[in-house]
Amino acid sequence: MDQQKIHPEQGKKRSNLYTVLFIGVCAIILIVLFKAPPETTKKLPYDEIHQKFYPMGKKEAEKFCPSCHDQDKIAPLPKDHPPKYRCLFCHKKEKPQ
Ligand code: HEC
Ligand code: HEC
Incomplete structure (x- = not known):
């Protein structure tokens, strides 16, 4: 609790962002793999x-x-x-x- 007061929400937002980016990158890799002209x-x-x-x-x-x-x-x-x-x-x- 104390720590959150010092960095209100920031750490959480950042890790959400990284999660979204990570999932996005995975999705792109999958799409490229499946769409690559086979x-x-x-x-x-x-x-x-x-x-x-x-x-x-x-x-x-x-x-x-x-x-x-x-x-x-x-x-x-x-x-x-x-x-x-x-x-x-x-x-x-x-x-x-
Ligand atoms: C990134 C992948 C890729 C590369 C690199 C590539 N092609 Fe293609 N090519 C395709 C795709 C996809 C088509 C669409 C029709 C198909 O399914 O063949 C196509 C179509 C063609 C066709 C027409 C086929 C037809 O009758 O429909 C020819 C001819 C051709 N390519 C020749 C070449 C030549 C020559 C090169 C090198 C200078 C080349 N391609 C490089 C993916 C590629
Ligand atoms: C001397 C001329 C010539 C050269 C060099 C040549 N092609 Fe072709 N190519 C043709 C002609 C003409 C056709 C259409 C008739 C046929 O399918 O043979 C064709 C058709 C194709 C097709 C489509 C086949 C299809 O099923 O519709 C592809 C793919 C292709 N060439 C790729 C290549 C690649 C890759 C190279 C280089 C390694 C190459 N060609 C070099 C003349 C050439």
């Missing part, structure tokens, strides 16, 4: 065009993607395409090599 994202096709990328490392293969998949190219990305920094993190290879 299996629904189209896989890197295993066809004549894309086959040659299978034996390459991801980083190496990704250098070639924009030559066709960029604005005004053969197969431009959809307008609402998410950030495209690392193609193969989202468009996984269809088959394990």
Whole structure:
């Protein structure tokens, strides 16, 4: 009781805030985990065009993607395409090599 008189409600408010922040952060992590484009994202096709990328490392293969998949190219990305920094993190290879 005495301590609360010295710091009226402050400590309590702060720990409530931390609880809310903590729950918020957990919720965000869960949402990101569940929303992260999982299996629904189209896989890197295993066809004549894309086959040659299978034996390459991801980083190496990704250098070639924009030559066709960029604005005004053969197969431009959809307008609402998410950030495209690392193609193969989202468009996984269809088959394990
Ligand atoms: C030589 C041009 C070319 C290059 C290089 C290329 N693509 Fe493609 N890509 C195409 C064309 C054309 C299509 C559409 C026809 C098809 O599915 O093969 C396509 C289709 C796709 C699709 C959609 C498949 C589907 O099911 O609709 C994905 C995903 C894709 N490419 C990813 C990639 C990635 C990742 C790379 C780099 C590793 C890459 N492409 C490199 C030409 C290319
Ligand atoms: C953050 C994840 C992510 C990254 C990185 C990414 N993509 Fe995508 N891409 C998607 C999603 C999600 C879609 C929506 C359609 C789907 O389900 O494939 C899409 C759609 C596409 C399509 C159209 C597929 C179709 O026919 O509907 C192509 C082609 C494609 N991406 C190529 C690429 C290329 C090339 C790169 C690298 C320059 C790349 N993507 C990077 C997530 C990603």
